[in-house]
Amino acid sequence: MDRTAWIVVTLCVVGLIAWYIYAGKQMPPARPSTATASPTSPPVAEASASARPYLSPSPVPTPTPVQPGPTFPEKIETLRNADVELRLTNRGGGIKEVILLNQIAKDDKRVILNSAQExxxxxxxxxxxxxALPEFALSREPDGSVRCERAMQDGVTMRKKFFFQKTNPPKDNFLLEFDVDLANGGAQPYASSGYFVALGSAAPIHPRDYPYYTRLVWCVPTHGWFGESTVKARDRNVSSFQGGGGFLGLGQRAPQPFFQQDFTGGEWTAVTNQFFATIIAPLNATLAGKGFDSWKANGIWGRSFEVSTEQHMVGIEGAMHMPGFQLQPGQSYTARFQIYVGPKIYHQLGQLEHNEAEIMNFGVFKVVSQFLLNFLNTIHSVVKDYGVAILILTAIIRLVLWPLQSKANRSMRQMAALSPKMQELREKYKDDPTRMNQEVMKLYKQYGINPVGGCLPMMIQIPIFFGLYQMLAQAVELRNARFLWVQDLSQPDTVAHLPVLGWPVNIIPLCMAATQIWLMAMTPKTGDPTQRRVMMFTPLIFLFICYNFAAALALYYTAQNLFSILQFYQNKRQPMPKLEKVAPAGKRKR
Incomplete structure (x- = not known):
């Protein structure tokens, strides 16, 4: 990239960081607290089984103290396949932990989801x-599923069944289903104004994971650009619960103890960190043996919690709200749910039927991110090394842009040749900036030079930059992917820490800055001293911003700089463009 491009890309990175800080302001407002719940009080805990029934018909939280933990012994049943182990508990009748058997966290331990909360x-x-989670009776069925059962008050019984979905061939080892059945065996009608399905919790796996991606997400119907029906994932990231001063005073917000949002027709809800997610999608429901229309989610709740004070790690916990129903004596209500719990592998999420791939949050340049991720995985399927795949992807992008960049480099050399004449005009009209700009533009016109001729490659690279950043930041495929000395391409390539100071030594960002300085030293100098001073500090600014980015992103930009240097050497071998005045349009020969 040329000097102008580096300025714009640096501003893009600054803008990207500013957008993350400011993004919390763009979230939909939380549902106002009711009169019975203080805005500074957390939502109420469920009372013990003897105090009120599970699935209480009360629609509003009542401020009561949190109940002590369960006194009955915990029982665990497991469901397991080649990729995941689910540990189900009798405390609440759900999945206590999810162990991802082929995903490694720190210290060679397996990644465990939902381990931070009860x-x-x-x-x-x-x-x-x-x-105070009620006790369920757990049992393993002959078909391998796990059954949870609990007798509630007034003769109502709740039964739940958890099992892996069976497809031939197996479609996804991270996909399971659970069914909920409520049977009214009492003499009185049973009414529920709605209930919550717990999503569990999500927290950063590694202290260096980006906290922005720890989010509460829900997917709802909306309309596209042309009025067509579509769906869109909306989210609330964990920083929005903590409050903050915003960016330059914009987007200030007060801390929130919890978040609650109403909607209609929710396809799914989820909690997610940078690389892993728990997504629950309602499938259908029946009431008294007949189809029940109100079976999609109609709200979401979430709160943040502190995982590690020392490492400043914050997690998020959530629950999906479902519509209410009424059971006459002898009637039953059944709801089916699908759970995806595992890594955010884009092509697998894209094969699911409820738009689960929308959880990737690729941003404005989603199409670019999707294409680059699919292309990167295609290259990896051949070379079997993600570091090499990133280098090949960089080479292909540079080859596509090569003709445009060559034209931009020629334009820059013409500008450099014109620099002495421009300097004369600046000296001559230094007291009249308006006249100076007019004369400079006139000079460009005389020699047929387009002052923005080098901007087209830069404009094309802006969506590539943002798309690549979002893609590399969320590509779970890069976790623990090694390349040369890099142990994990999704993390900075720290090889040591400076004594006393403790600062990390990241090699690839230093190489990126060195190649950028080399590239700028080769670029034709402009006559503008201000621009020269700005360009002198640009590599240092870019190094500061990108120093702790993922090694994959720094590797891409280092390789891109090397290709740019190669292209400059190739262009330098060509004769210097001559400055020739062009005839005015009205006097050109026909």
């Missing part, structure tokens, strides 16, 4: 706060 995934609660 609320099990799939628990059915009336209010989604840390409850």
């Amino acid at each position: 609320m099990p995934i799939g628990a059915i609660v009336d209010q989604p706060a840390p409850p």
Whole structure:
């Protein structure tokens, strides 16, 4: 990239960071707290089983103290396949932990999801706060599924069944289903104004994971650019719960103890960190043996919690709200849910039927990110090394842009040749900036030079930059992917820490800055001293911004700089363009 491009890309990175800080302001407002719940009080915990029934018909939280933990012994049943182990608990009748058997966290330990909070995934609660979880009877069925059962008050029984979906061939090892059945065996009608399905929790796996991606997400119907029906994933990231001063005073917000949002026709809801997600999608429901129309989600709740004070890690916990129903004596209500719990592998999410791939949050340049990720995985399927795949992807992008960049380089050399004449005009009209700009533009016109001729490659690279950044930041395929000395392409390539100071030594960003300085030293100098001073500090600014980015992103830009240097050497071998005045349009020969 030329000097102008580096300025714009640096501003893009600054803008990207500013956007992350400011993004919390763009979230939809939380549902106002009711009169019975103080805005500074967390949502209520569920009372013990003897105090009120599970799935209480009360629609509003009542401020009561959090109940002590369960006194009955915990029982665990497991469901397991080649990729995941689910540990189901009798406390709340849900999934206590999810162990991803082929995903490694720190210190060679396996990644465990939902390990930071007590609320099990799939628990059915009336209010989604840390409850005194009721006891369920757990049993393993002959078909391998796990059954949870609990007798509630007034003759109502709740049964839940968790099992892996069976497809031939197996479609996805991270996909399971659970069914909820409520049977009214009492003499009185049973009414529920709605209930919550616990999503569990999500927290950063590694202290260096980007906290922005720890989010509460919900997918709802909307309309596209041309009025067509579509769906869109909306989210609330964990920083929005903590409050903050915003960016330059914009987007200031107060801390929120919890978040609650109403909607209609929700396709799915989820909690997610940078690389892993728990997504629950309602499938259908029946009431008294007949189809029940109100079976999609109609709300979401979430709160943040502190995972590690020392490492400043914050997680998020959530629950999906479902519509209410009424059961006459002898009637039953059944709801089916699908759970995806595992890594955010884009092509697998894209094969699911409820638009689960929308959780990737690729941003404005989603199409670019999707294309680059699919292309990167295609290259990897051949070379079997993600570091090499990134280098090949960089080479292909540079080859596509080569003709445009060559034209831009020629334009820059013409500008450099014109620099002495421009300097004369600046000296001559230094006291009259308006006249100076007019004369400079006139000079460009005389020699047929387009002052923005080098901008086209830069404009094309802006969506590539943002698309690549979002793609590399969320590509779970890069986790623990090695390349040369790099142990994990999704993390900075720290090889040591400076004594006393403790600062990390990241090699690839230093190489990126060195190649950028080399590239700028080769670029034709402009006559503008201000621009020269700005360009002198641009590599240092870019190094500061990108120093702790993922090694994959720094590797891409280092390789891109090397290709740019190669292209400059190739262009330098060509004769210097001559400055020739062009005839005015009206006097050109026909």
